[in-house]
Amino acid sequence: MNGSDIRNIYCIGRNYRLHALELGNEVPDEPLVFTKPTHAIAPMNGNVIELPGDVGEVHFELEIVLRIGRAYEPGMDADLCVDGMTLGLDLTLRDVQSKLKAKGQPWLAAKGFKGSAPLGNWLPYPGAAALAEKEFVLVRSGSEAQRGNARDMLFGVSELIRYVGERYGLGAGDILYTGTPAGVAALKDEDRLLAIWGDDVVGSCSVKLV
Template identity: 80%
Template sequence: MSTNNIRNIYCIGRNYRLHALELGNEVPDEPLVFTKPTHAVVPMDGNMVPLPGNVGEVHFELEIVLRIGRAYESGMDTEQCIDGIALGLDLTLRDVQSKLKAKGQPWLAAKGFKGSAPLGEWLPYPGAAVLAETEFMLLRNGVEAQRGKAADMLFSVAELIQYVGEHYGLGEGDIIYTGTPAGVAALHEGDLLQALWADKTVGSCSVTLV
């Protein structure tokens, strides 16, 4: 699936306890779902990603991304829905988000801007057990910034698929950003970001603030 074939982009907020706490947020008792427009997706293939540089801090959030290959139906085995995974960045205008949260307004301006969803290469789905225990990591300029694994999620992959499928619908071509572990921070001009799955680089990009 190329970025041109992506339909809906669902994102899960606060799905790792330590990340919720590092931002001073309550830990949710059910999945917190928001969306991004498809125009947010850009590849992570060694390219340069331009980001807004005049609206406050832009934070990185590395996440496991699920690709849906079969439409969700109530009661089905959720494993049958997934046909690939990738690592992706949920880039966030943190100062903008804080202002929106204070006003009780939607997060679109902070989460859905163009280029806010860099996406690495698609990998075969390894199954729930392997996915849960495989570590993923973000390097910034060669230094570890984030590390996590799906076993640390508050809501499992199966729970996320069921929740999103039941409430909003899931079809072929939809993707789910599953939440980020602790360690998020502001990006700086020229930062090189590398996404690693089981110590193998599966996506990289540099950022420029414009």
């Protein structure tokens, strides 16, 4: 699946308690859902991703991303909806987001800019229970920046799929960013990023701030 095959991009905010707290946000009592346009998709295949460098800090947020292969139907086993997984970056213009939040305005300018949704290589989906058997890691320019595990999600995969599917709809071709653990920070020009699932690198890219 490439960017042209993806229909809807759903993202979950504040799904790891420590990440919510590190940004001074309240821990939600139900999933916080936002979207990105499909033009935000970018590969992580050793390429260079150009990002805005003149509007404040660009933060990295590494996340487990699920690919929907079958439309959600009420009451179904949520695992049956998913046919692939990878790691992806929910890139965020943090200064822009802070200004939007202060005004009570939508996050699109901070979350939906071109290149804000880099994706690694798709892998077979092992099931919600097996996701917790491996950790995911973001290495930035040779140093570990983030480490997470699906078991630390406030809202697990099944709950997220039911919530999004019942309220917004989930169909084949949709993808779901499931939230980021603590450790987010600003990217620097020429940063080299590796997205690691267990022992395997599933995506890599370099950053160019323009």
